Amino acid sequence: MQQIINFLIRNKNGLLYVFLLLIALGFTVQSNSYHQSKFLNSSNWLTGNIYQTSTNVSTYFSLQDENNVLLEENKRLRNLLFNKGIARPDSVAIDTTSPYDVITANIIKNSYSLNKNYPTINAGENQGIKEDMGVITSNGILGIIDHTSSKFAIVQSILNTKSTINAKLKNSNYFGSLVWDTKDFNTVQLTDIPRLVNIKIGDTVVTGAMSSIFPENIPIGIIKDYSLNKTENSYHINISLFQDMSNVKNVYIIKNKNIVEIKELEKKVE
Amino acid sequence: MVNNKLVLHIIRFFFLVLAQVLVFNNLNFLGYINPMVYILFFYWYPVKENKAILLIASFFLGLTIDMFSDTMAIHTAACVTIAYLRSGIMRFCFGVNYDFQNFKMSSTTTLQQVTFLALLILFHHLIFFSLEIFSFSNLLLILKKVLIVGSATLLLCLLIKSLFSTQKK
Numbered sequence: 485m486q487q488i489i490n491f492l493i494r495n496k497n498g499l500l501y502v503f504l505l506l507i508a509l510g511f512t513v514q515s516n517s518y519h520q521s522k523f524l525n526s527s528n529w530l531t532g533n534i535y536q537t538s539t540n541v542s543t544y545f546s547l548q549d550e551n552n553v554l555l556e557e558n559k560r561l562r563n564l565l566f567n568k569g570i571a572r573p574d575s576v577a578i579d580t581t582s583p584y585d586v587i588t589a590n591i592i593k594n595s596y597s598l599n600k601n602y603p604t605i606n607a608g609e610n611q612g613i614k615e616d617m618g619v620i621t622s623n624g625i626l627g628i629i630d631h632t633s634s635k636f637a638i639v640q641s642i643l644n645t646k647s648t649i650n651a652k653l654k655n656s657n658y659f660g661s662l663v664w665d666t667k668d669f670n671t672v673q674l675t676d677i678p679r680l681v682n683i684k685i686g687d688t689v690v691t692g693a694m695s696s697i698f699p700e701n702i703p704i705g706i707i708k709d710y711s712l713n714k715t716e717n718s719y720h721i722n723i724s725l726f727q728d729m730s731n732v733k734n735v736y737i738i739k740n741k742n743i744v745e746i747k748e749l750e751k752k753v754e
Numbered sequence: 755m756v757n758n759k760l761v762l763h764i765i766r767f768f769f770l771v772l773a774q775v776l777v778f779n780n781l782n783f784l785g786y787i788n789p790m791v792y793i794l795f796f797y798w799y800p801v802k803e804n805k806a807i808l809l810i811a812s813f814f815l816g817l818t819i820d821m822f823s824d825t826m827a828i829h830t831a832a833c834v835t836i837a838y839l840r841s842g843i844m845r846f847c848f849g850v851n852y853d854f855q856n857f858k859m860s861s862t863t864t865l866q867q868v869t870f871l872a873l874l875i876l877f878h879h880l881i882f883f884s885l886e887i888f889s890f891s892n893l894l895l896i897l898k899k900v901l902i903v904g905s906a907t908l909l910l911c912l913l914i915k916s917l918f919s920t921q922k923k
Contacts, residue, residue, distance in 0.1 A: 497805045501838040504813045508834060511820075511827035512885060531822050538776050595779075595824065597786040599886055602824035638824060669785055730782065 525631055525638055526593055526604045532636035535592040536606055543590070543733065550733050557622040584699055585739040587611055592636070596669040596729045601641040603627070605735060608635045618698040618738040624727035625649070625704055626735055628697055637737075643669055643729055650692040651704055653683065659692040662704065662723075669729050671708060674721040681719070683710060689723050696746045698738065763799070767815060770795050775822035778910070786899070789907040790829075791914055792819060793878055796836055797871050801857060805841065812837035828885040832878045843873045871915075872908055879904045 492499065526535065543550075589607035607613055609632050619626040619639050627647060630640040640647055643664050651674055652659035660676035674689060687707045693700040705725040713720045740746075770792040778789050795815055799808060816830030823829070836843075845852050847870040848862055859867070879900040887896050 497809065497838070500806055500809050501834060504809060504834045505831055508813075508816070508827040508830035512831065526822050526824050528821070534772075534776075535822075593822075593824075597782050597788055598823075598825065600825075604824070730785075 525602070527608065527631055527633040527636040527638045529633070529635075532592070532604065532606070532633065535604060536636075539590065539592040539606070546733065553622055554734070583740060583742050585612075585741060587613060587737040587739060589613075589637075589735055589737060591732050591735060594730070594732055596641070596643050599645050599666045601643045602630065603639045603641055603732070605637050605639060605737075606635070607737065608632045608637045610634050612739065613637050613737055614739075616697060616743075617740070620698070620702055620736050620738060621727045621732055622734070622736075623703070624725055625691065625698065625702055626727070626729075626732060629737065639735075641729070642672055649698070650694040651689050652692040653677070653681070654688040654690045654701070654703075656681070659694055660718075660721075662689075670725050672705070672723050672725060674723055675713070675718065677719045677721060679712065679717050679719065683707060683719065683721070685709060689721075696740055696743055759800070763811075766798060767795065767811070771815070771818050771822070774819055779823055783906070787903055787906045789903065789910040790875075790878070790882075791907065791910050793836070793871075793874055793907065794911050794914060796833075796840055796874055797911070797915070799840075801844070801852075801859060802855075808837050808840070809834060825886070828882055831885055832881040835881050836874050836878045839877055840874070843870060843877075847873065868908075868912065871911055872904075875904050875907050875911070876900070879907070 526532065587607060589605040589611070591603050592606045593604040595601040595603050603626070605619070613629060613632055615629055615632060617629045619629060625642060627639040627641040627644070628649070629637050631638040642649060642662060643666075645664060645666060647662075647664065649662040650659055651662040658677055658681045660674045662672055662674055664672045677683065685707050689704045689707065691698040691700060691702040691704060703726055705723040708722040708724045710719050710721040712718070774790065774792045778791050781788050792815065796808075796812070799811075812833040813830060816833030817827065819825075819829040819833075820827050847866050848857070851857055851862070880896075883896045883899045883903075887899075
């Protein structure tokens with residue numbers, strides 16, 4: 485007994501080190517296997533508010549650019565409206581039967597240099613945001629909501645090795661999954677497109693209809709180059725994104741009103 | 755006097771965390787180089803202080819950085835490890851001098867100080883990037899990142915160190 489206690493006292497620093505290291509590794513493994521761990525993330529009160537304060541200051545320096553981006557987008561949307569023959573867009577009543585709602589938010593912490601990137605946005609459960617909603621920007625897609633708190637939410641970016649998003653070639657119904665090989669933050673990879681499909685460099689890739697998270701046909705990027713994979717039955721396609729992932733400020737969160745119904749239906753099949 | 759030192763360490767802790775998460779995590783130089791300047795905490799920490807407290811402080815330092823940068827707990831693991839290895843590295847860098855009672859960091863040569871800092875950074879980055887990438891098939895990528903990000907960290911740490919140095923030439 486005496487010897488055991490002596491041993492413990494002699495090695496107390498070593499044991500403390502092993503103990504703390506195990507806690508750290510435990511957190512890491514746990515959040516690897518499931519969503520972000522419950523409190524080790526930047527959507528909590530303290531980190532969220534510090535990022536919010538810092539963003540409040542830094543956004544002033546890019547107001548002009550952001551305004552231009554929003555103007556461009558408004559122009560595009562107005563074009564769509566006028567060309568569809570709706571004369572007075574200001575008075576159009578919002579269609580309450582549409583399946584998607586859109587919520588706006590700002591990015592308060594962007595991240596794109598790690599292997600698993602999780603940007604943080606300043607809207608949370610109070611704004612009606614829940615896990616597994618899609619997040620898009622004016623030019624493309626950003627990711628999927630991974631974790632929420634009352635005022636903030638964390639997005640699992642498409643620049644994350646855990647992310648797989650259903651995508652397809654525009655004007656065709658061949659779909660594959662969008663993954664990231666961590667090499668370049670403006671290039672993602674589309675896999676599982678069968679060999680028989682005729683693809684060309686410069687083709688547009690959009691979101692597919694297979695998921696209930698994103699609406700169909702949201703632009704993602706264009707094909708940069710492609711090669712056959714090892715088994716030579718499907719393509720491995722590099723896509724350069726429309727959205728510059730290092731410069732994202734304003735985002736839209738897409739809320740699918742039918743998601744509960746879809747989930748229930750899928751459960752019945754299982 | 756003791757209290758003054760304690761307050762200094764606490765202020766340094768928060769200063770380093772804020773500098774890291776608000777400034778250096780957003781550098782993204784060449785797309786992925788984010789120097790981790792908070793390692794200076796281990797450099798500035800007093801030499802002959804209770805080791806258990808250093809371990810616990812480093813645990814919370816890593817945990818705070820992890821919370822801000824959404825990196826699970828890999829900063830924590832790397833921090834705790836270099837806190838544990840710190841005395842060994844010091845003995846390696848400063849030789850017998852380290853065992854004297856009145857050993858002071860200011861009495862060592864610049865080369866020894868730089869070696870000490872570089873070794874801290876090397877061990878930290880090795881553990882950090884191994885855990886982050888977590889596959890041995892990407893060993894070259896890990897080594898490349900350790901080397902490049904490590905040199906950037908070392909450079910910035912030396913700059914910050916000389917900026918806040920109280921030593922009179």
